[in-house]
Amino acid sequence: MAQTPDSPTKARKDAASGMKRAPILARRPLHEEVLAQLRDMIVEGDLAAGDRLNDAKLSEMLAVSRTPVREALKLLAQEGLVELLPRRGARVLALSEKAMGELLEVICGIERLAAELAADRMSQDQLDHMERLHARMQQRFAAGDRKQYFKLNHEIHLLLVQAACNDALIALHASLLTRVRRGRYAALLAHDRWAEAMTEHEELMAALRAHDAERAGIVMAGHVKHTREALHRALVS
Amino acid sequence: MAQTPDSPTKARKDAASGMKRAPILARRPLHEEVLAQLRDMIVEGDLAAGDRLNDAKLSEMLAVSRTPVREALKLLAQEGLVELLPRRGARVLALSEKAMGELLEVICGIERLAAELAADRMSQDQLDHMERLHARMQQRFAAGDRKQYFKLNHEIHLLLVQAACNDALIALHASLLTRVRRGRYAALLAHDRWAEAMTEHEELMAALRAHDAERAGIVMAGHVKHTREALHRALVS
DNA sequence: TCTGGTCATTTTGCATGCAAAATTCAAAAA
DNA sequence: TTTTTGAATTTTGCATGCAAAATGACCAGA
Numbered sequence: 001m002a003q004t005p006d007s008p009t010k011a012r013k014d015a016a017s018g019m020k021r022a023p024i025l026a027r028r029p030l031h032e033e034v035l036a037q038l039r040d041m042i043v044e045g046d047l048a049a050g051d052r053l054n055d056a057k058l059s060e061m062l063a064v065s066r067t068p069v070r071e072a073l074k075l076l077a078q079e080g081l082v083e084l085l086p087r088r089g090a091r092v093l094a095l096s097e098k099a100m101g102e103l104l105e106v107i108c109g110i111e112r113l114a115a116e117l118a119a120d121r122m123s124q125d126q127l128d129h130m131e132r133l134h135a136r137m138q139q140r141f142a143a144g145d146r147k148q149y150f151k152l153n154h155e156i157h158l159l160l161v162q163a164a165c166n167d168a169l170i171a172l173h174a175s176l177l178t179r180v181r182r183g184r185y186a187a188l189l190a191h192d193r194w195a196e197a198m199t200e201h202e203e204l205m206a207a208l209r210a211h212d213a214e215r216a217g218i219v220m221a222g223h224v225k226h227t228r229e230a231l232h233r234a235l236v237s
Numbered sequence: 238m239a240q241t242p243d244s245p246t247k248a249r250k251d252a253a254s255g256m257k258r259a260p261i262l263a264r265r266p267l268h269e270e271v272l273a274q275l276r277d278m279i280v281e282g283d284l285a286a287g288d289r290l291n292d293a294k295l296s297e298m299l300a301v302s303r304t305p306v307r308e309a310l311k312l313l314a315q316e317g318l319v320e321l322l323p324r325r326g327a328r329v330l331a332l333s334e335k336a337m338g339e340l341l342e343v344i345c346g347i348e349r350l351a352a353e354l355a356a357d358r359m360s361q362d363q364l365d366h367m368e369r370l371h372a373r374m375q376q377r378f379a380a381g382d383r384k385q386y387f388k389l390n391h392e393i394h395l396l397l398v399q400a401a402c403n404d405a406l407i408a409l410h411a412s413l414l415t416r417v418r419r420g421r422y423a424a425l426l427a428h429d430r431w432a433e434a435m436t437e438h439e440e441l442m443a444a445l446r447a448h449d450a451e452r453a454g455i456v457m458a459g460h461v462k463h464t465r466e467a468l469h470r471a472l473v474s
Numbered sequence: 475t476c477t478g479g480t481c482a483t484t485t486t487g488c489a490t491g492c493a494a495a496a497t498t499c500a501a502a503a504a
Numbered sequence: 505t506t507t508t509t510g511a512a513t514t515t516t517g518c519a520t521g522c523a524a525a526a527t528g529a530c531c532a533g534a
Contacts, residue, residue, distance in 0.1 A: 029323055030518070031311065056485075065519040067304070070487085071311055074268065078315050086266055087486060087525060102405040106350070113346035168339040172409075221454070267488070293515075302489040307517085324495055324516060 349457035
């Protein structure tokens, strides 16, 4: 197990002894806290795929009782980050290449929809913001600074989804991204198609500027297709 | 509250006394059972939007302890069927017209993607099956039998998503449908565009037969647009 | 050595206990 | 009459207890 028990003994003592926590009102519910922590640990790779998640150990680690831990595990299972084997506990779910490809396919579809809606609904402010991000991304691209390029690329995608003015879409997109961001696949994909993607972004910006939903959709639809192909190439090689 | 306590007293007694349950191995986990039950009660309208969900009462009603009930409520909250107000319990979430419209928009996007993928990947068996469903639906349409028409319509949509051969897509679609199926909106929408939708289905079938992904996508994209408009009409009137 | 079986230990799933927060309701004050 | 206060009650969130199931250690016999 790739866990990091930063002093289980102390943690246990904190929980077991009557040591006062901050007033409940001032805190978020514990299960939320635990959920966020576990999610981070999985996304960051502290808990590797296949690791067994023992609720007693986790509760010791996080200095809470088993109840909120178990609640968080069930939520993580619904999010698709862990699997719950009845009577056999929870494991970090290993995303197969197949599952990863499927998720990416869905995400691309979502982003295409977002692009179409955004073309209609985007505010001038948002468009300006995106222009700025895009310009900076071009600079980083020209400079060969991959890290910043990808960061800006990600910000643009988030902004695109926000600009669609659909809260359900935003939430869904975020949730799917969490699942995909784990492991090596994201990087694997991201580092392909470095130049091609730049052109596509250019076209997307043009469509958004013109508030041309159809064109934005077509551009992103191409993105769907290219991404699928890139994924396939990456996985076969 | 629109609950249906089919003898709370007896239920309580069952839970409280040492009365044996079926062996655990033979059962699904209780929280799953409870989750399914509560979900049904919400979708069926037994628990109306705005109803307060008191875990003690629910646990009495379902003859289980509060723990699995609370777990189920948290899962329902993540599914978007209830909201969890910290320290103030759970309520059945009232879907605003805005939220409902957003959900439908996302579902339409998902189904469009499904149509495109299905055009590529659908097996001959699935296509045949869909042809049969479609033929029956035409009959019911001609006969003016709305109820069966909608049932078949729904089956076709499910099959379409399945034919996309993407498990993530299938799961996502199912989850979104659950949220939308509640309340009066589904019917409200379904009963509009009765004839127009028939034509669109015709076109979709043609595209699928030809394995023409692009055409299938375009047809469903039109569906997105028309559905949005229909929703708008329905809500304004 | 390998197989199968028994028993001790650990882990899981659920029930329940308990303190803090929220709600209610009645009586007092404005 | 309306508002305020505050004590009693209910509800929530978490901790913990406990029985059933799973795991693993050990040993006997093939």
